[in-house]
Amino acid sequence: MRLYLISDNVDTQMGMRLAGIEGVVVHDAAEVKKALLGAMDNKDIAVILMTEKLVRLCEELVYDLKLNRKSPLIVEVPDRHATSNVTENISKYIESAIGLKL
Numbered sequence: 001m002r003l004y005l006i007s008d009n010v011d012t013q014m015g016m017r018l019a020g021i022e023g024v025v026v027h028d029a030a031e032v033k034k035a036l037l038g039a040m041d042n043k044d045i046a047v048i049l050m051t052e053k054l055v056r057l058c059e060e061l062v063y064d065l066k067l068n069r070k071s072p073l074i075v076e077v078p079d080r081h082a083t084s085n086v087t088e089n090i091s092k093y094i095e096s097a098i099g100l101k102l
Helices: 008-016 029-041 052-057 059-068 088-097
Strands: 002-007 024-025 046-051 073-077
Touching: 002 029, 008 024, 024 046, 029 046, 029 052, 029 059, 029 073, 046 059, 052 073, 059 073
Parallel strands: 002 024, 002 046, 046 073
Antiparallel strands: none
16 A cells, blocks of 8 residues: 655655655646546555645545545645645534534
8 A cells, every 4th residue: 555646746746756655746627636536546545645735626526535435545735835724624524524514
């Protein structure tokens, strides 16, 4: 089982490659969707790392996959701009999963 990165910038990809994590750099929603669905279908991938910007670009798809598929695990990683609030993201997952707004 391995990790796989879907990034919007080469710097993040290069840093992860130094740690032995392969991945792809994409820029628009169609590329993100193709890369994400391809990684989801790869049985060798246990964890998909996605930068914040790409998660925001395809938020509905990412949350749907997180809620309805057991594996691989999708983890949002801060990119070099790091703007998201972790608490806000957790609240979104809870609201989507059980319909309870915190």
